[in-house]
Amino acid sequence: MITLRDVNKTYYTEATSLHVLKGIDLHIEQGDYVSIMGASGSGKSTLLNILGILDNYDTGDYYLNNKLIKDLSETQAAAYRNEMIGFVFQSFNLINFKNAMENVALPLYYKNISRKKRNAIALEYLDRMGLKDWAYHLPNEMSGGQKQRVAIARAIISQPKILLADEPTGALDSQTTEEVMQLLGGLNQTGITTIIVTHEKAVADETRKVIHIKDGLIQNIQHN
Amino acid sequence: MFDLDRWQEIWYTIKHNKSRSVMTAFGVFWGMFMLVCMVGAGSALKNGMESTIDGFATNSCFVYDQQTTEPYKGFKKGRNWSIQNEDIPLLLKGVPEIQYLAPVLFGGQGANNVVRKDKSGTFNIKGNYPSYNKIEENKLIYGRYINDIDIAEKRKTCVIGERVSEVLFGKNVNPVGQNVKVMGIYFQVIGVARSISQVNLGGRGEESVVLPFTTMQQAFNMGTKVHFIAATAIPGVRVKVIEEKINQILKKQHNIAPSDKAAIGGFNIEEQFTMFLYLGIGIAVLIWIVGAGTLFAGGIGVSNIMLVTVRERTKEIGIRRALGATPRTIIRQIISESIVLTLMAGIAGLMLGVGLLSLVGLVLSQTDSFFQEPQISFAVAIVSLVILLVIGILAGLVPANRAMTIKPIEAIREE
Numbered sequence: 001m002i003t004l005r006d007v008n009k010t011y012y013t014e015a016t017s018l019h020v021l022k023g024i025d026l027h028i029e030q031g032d033y034v035s036i037m038g039a040s041g042s043g044k045s046t047l048l049n050i051l052g053i054l055d056n057y058d059t060g061d062y063y064l065n066n067k068l069i070k071d072l073s074e075t076q077a078a079a080y081r082n083e084m085i086g087f088v089f090q091s092f093n094l095i096n097f098k099n100a101m102e103n104v105a106l107p108l109y110y111k112n113i114s115r116k117k118r119n120a121i122a123l124e125y126l127d128r129m130g131l132k133d134w135a136y137h138l139p140n141e142m143s144g145g146q147k148q149r150v151a152i153a154r155a156i157i158s159q160p161k162i163l164l165a166d167e168p169t170g171a172l173d174s175q176t177t178e179e180v181m182q183l184l185g186g187l188n189q190t191g192i193t194t195i196i197v198t199h200e201k202a203v204a205d206e207t208r209k210v211i212h213i214k215d216g217l218i219q220n221i222q223h224n
Numbered sequence: 225m226f227d228l229d230r231w232q233e234i235w236y237t238i239k240h241n242k243s244r245s246v247m248t249a250f251g252v253f254w255g256m257f258m259l260v261c262m263v264g265a266g267s268a269l270k271n272g273m274e275s276t277i278d279g280f281a282t283n284s285c286f287v288y289d290q291q292t293t294e295p296y297k298g299f300k301k302g303r304n305w306s307i308q309n310e311d312i313p314l315l316l317k318g319v320p321e322i323q324y325l326a327p328v329l330f331g332g333q334g335a336n337n338v339v340r341k342d343k344s345g346t347f348n349i350k351g352n353y354p355s356y357n358k359i360e361e362n363k364l365i366y367g368r369y370i371n372d373i374d375i376a377e378k379r380k381t382c383v384i385g386e387r388v389s390e391v392l393f394g395k396n397v398n399p400v401g402q403n404v405k406v407m408g409i410y411f412q413v414i415g416v417a418r419s420i421s422q423v424n425l426g427g428r429g430e431e432s433v434v435l436p437f438t439t440m441q442q443a444f445n446m447g448t449k450v451h452f453i454a455a456t457a458i459p460g461v462r463v464k465v466i467e468e469k470i471n472q473i474l475k476k477q478h479n480i481a482p483s484d485k486a487a488i489g490g491f492n493i494e495e496q497f498t499m500f501l502y503l504g505i506g507i508a509v510l511i512w513i514v515g516a517g518t519l520f521a522g523g524i525g526v527s528n529i530m531l532v533t534v535r536e537r538t539k540e541i542g543i544r545r546a547l548g549a550t551p552r553t554i555i556r557q558i559i560s561e562s563i564v565l566t567l568m569a570g571i572a573g574l575m576l577g578v579g580l581l582s583l584v585g586l587v588l589s590q591t592d593s594f595f596q597e598p599q600i601s602f603a604v605a606i607v608s609l610v611i612l613l614v615i616g617i618l619a620g621l622v623p624a625n626r627a628m629t630i631k632p633i634e635a636i637r638e639e
């Protein structure tokens with residue numbers, strides 16, 4: 001499903017350059033449940049963004065479903081993202097003037113599904129997240145856990161093969177963290193390849209593999 | 225191409241960011257409002273000018289005598305002369321381009337020069353030929369105008385103005401057949417006239433008494449003098465041509481130096497009218513330049529504020545991109561937002577402007593104002609909508625281009 005070979009990434013700023021990923025080799029199977037851990041600044045988000053085709057890498061190869069993901073145009077990247085990948089972020093990234101249902105339905109808008117149909121589907125997904133009664137609320141009327149569940153519903157509504165979550169529980173208390181992890185675990189059970197960046201051991205413990213990153217290299221992969 | 229859902233999404237974004245949208249579009253709203261008001265005012269001015277000249281032959285000129293300013297054939301300069309009855313047939317024969325020719329007399333302006341029983345008033349007295357009504361048209365409320373028989377038989381008849389009739393006979397009374405005393409002599413009223421045009425020779429038609437030219441000359445011992453000649457040119461001939469020919473003949477008849485420019489006075493309505501016409505066109509062009517400029521400035525405002533909001537919306541746009549929006553869909557969204565905002569604001573400005581114009585028009589119609597019926601035509605409305613559409617597209621280009629360059633990663637990166 002996902003194969004990285006000697007992937008390198010350097011950030012260039014005006015004065016300096018920062019070699020963040022220094023040759024990542026990685027293989028993730030379809031349906032895997034993986035977490036990525038490492039110190040702050042070790043390049044976890046960078047790696048996840050490359051996996052999500054949100055960012056480019058410099059050298060090496062990245063195969064997604066046997067397709068080489070390299071030097072894609074913005075339009076091609078958008079098409080792959082829409083088809084393959086769902087994102088969940090630490091700060092939720094909901095659109096604040098849209099209610100929960102409309103936020104969840106947005107990916108389907110870009111797949112040209114009619115408003116009526118996509119809103120109906122969005123309600124279904126919200127129901128699965130236990131948020132049926134919150135469909136018509138704006139993000140700022142909801143708690144962090146609720147917002148993150150809306151974001152998860154949005155991430156999976158277009159039935160992606162892969163779910164990428166960058167510190168999805170970073171802004172949540174332990175109780176809510178547990179709820180969200182239950183949801184993500186359940187989704188993984190349905191066959192979605194799930195990759196979670198986290199700082200929390202408790203979160204990482206729930207996944208099957210933990211990838212430890214240090215100084216831009218994979219230090220080890222721990223199997224739970 | 226028309227995708228209802230797309231427009232709903234755009235409308236939604238506009239609606240849920242009201243103050244931002246209003247701020248963005250205000251310039252266009254104002255520009256459109258100003259344009260409509262100015263075009264309306266321009267049309268009111270034009271209508272005013274047209275109704276002023278309406279009923280007055282614009283292909284006409286007037287000729288009258290003045291003192292000579294050059295010595296000629298033994299005559300000293302500063303000599304008084306006057307147009308005579310005998311000149312009329314000479315002019316008709318010598319200037320075939322004349323359509324209508326009417327000699328005119330003005331009578332004494334003494335106080336209370338028109339009397340009927342115990343009522344009297346001071347009015348303008350004119351001696352006219354029937355043809356004069358072809359040049360300065362009067363509407364007959366009662367009776368008829370002077371005719372050829374009145375002229376030939378030098379009948380003591382008169383056409384009185386509407387106001388004259390009101391003063392002497394009272395309102396809504398038909399005075400035809402009654403007698404009035406004009407400067408001591410009785411005349412029978414044959415008609416009551418209201419002038420159509422606001423341009424009048426020798427005073428307003430409502431306040432004038434018109435006598436048959438020949439009767440007036442004889443009854444008041446005016447000899448064979450003519451005060452004024454009014455003439456119109458046949459279609460296709462410039463008034464200047466007949467004016468010059470008339471002057472030539474009169475100079476020859478009355479021993480005036482051909483080079484004497486001041487001995488014959490006159491004015492050419494056609495030239496005045498053409499000047500008015502050009503003035504009107506000039507004002508219209510100016511209005512459109514200023515109006516389109518204001519509208520264009522509004523468009524630049526839209527572009528600027530949208531550019532700023534695109535920066536503020538980096539996060540929203542980045543999220544949309546991460547969820548599958550392509551650069552093209554983002555461009556389309558921003559340009560569509562710009563079009564919708566511009567059109568809505570423009571139409572609002574248009575409607576407010578039209579509303580204001582009809583209100584002002586209503587007030588003006590109650591008054592005697594020179595300005596009448598400030599309106600914009602349907603064509604103007606359509607043209608301005610097309611201009612708005614173009615401005616909307618242009619205004620969206622820069623911010624859309626900017627939005628397109630936003631990478632999802634930039635928006636989503638946690639600070």
Ligand SMILES: Nc1ncnc2c1ncn2[C@@H]1O[C@H](COP(=O)(O)OP(=O)(O)OP(=O)(O)O)[C@@H](O)[C@H]1O
Pocket residue numbers: 011012013018020038039040041042043044045046047
């Ligand atoms: N666009 C960028 N330009 C320059 N440097 C960057 C950029 N993005 C990230 N970096 C730097 O690259 C390094 C890795 O960043 P990254 O966000 O991948 O770390 P991380 O492992 O996710 O850290 P954290 O746990 O704090 O989220 C950091 O030192 C960061 O400052």
Ligand SMILES: [Mg+2]
Pocket residue numbers: 044045046166
């Ligand atoms: Mg990070």
